[in-house]
Amino acid sequence: MKKLGLILITLIAAVGCACSMTKASDAVKEYLSKYNNKDSEVMVELDALVEEEDLTDEEAEKYKEVMKKQYSDLKYEIVDETYNGDEAVVTTKIKVYDLYQAQQDALKYKEEHKDEFNDENKVYDAKKFLDYKIEQMKKTDKMVEYTIDFKVIKKDGKWTVENVSTEDLEKIHGIYNYSND
Secondary structure: OHHHHHHHHHHHOOOOEEEOOOOHHHHHHHHHHHHHOOOHHHHHHHHHHHHHOOOOHHHHHHHHHHHHHHHHHOEEEEEEEEEEOOEEEEEEEEEEEOHHHHHHHHHHHHHHOHHHHEOOOOOEOHHHHHHHHHHHHHHOOOEEEEEEEEEEEEEOOEEEEEOOOHHHHHHHHOOOOHHHO
């Protein structure tokens, strides 16, 4: 599941946005609206990545539901934008479901209730735990807020969100490990 999340956020970084808007913040709004609107590019990438994982059809659909909910309910506010010629930094506050904490809570539960994730032969069944973890992610309604500084570059008269870091993509997806901050 972690592999899926990292691959997902890496490829979605390529989705990017080129906007002919007049302000750098317009490019950030367009970029984030692709998540909110579950843009076809985002959904195609999500489908392709889920297909590459060792998930049952049911697990894949549940995971997609989690991510679609995350995308739809992502909230954002442009806080500031600073310009240096054809480069800008757009400071944005986002609010997303705290899927990181849901996963951590699931891991803690697993440690405290190991027998629940064993098969009929009393052997640990990773699929049982994966089902449980996805269900906990699906149920979560706890949200977390982050600040992201998007780098935006003007190319050929169009503002484009550039090089969104893995850390910032993890924040957008709600899986950022903030416990080390």
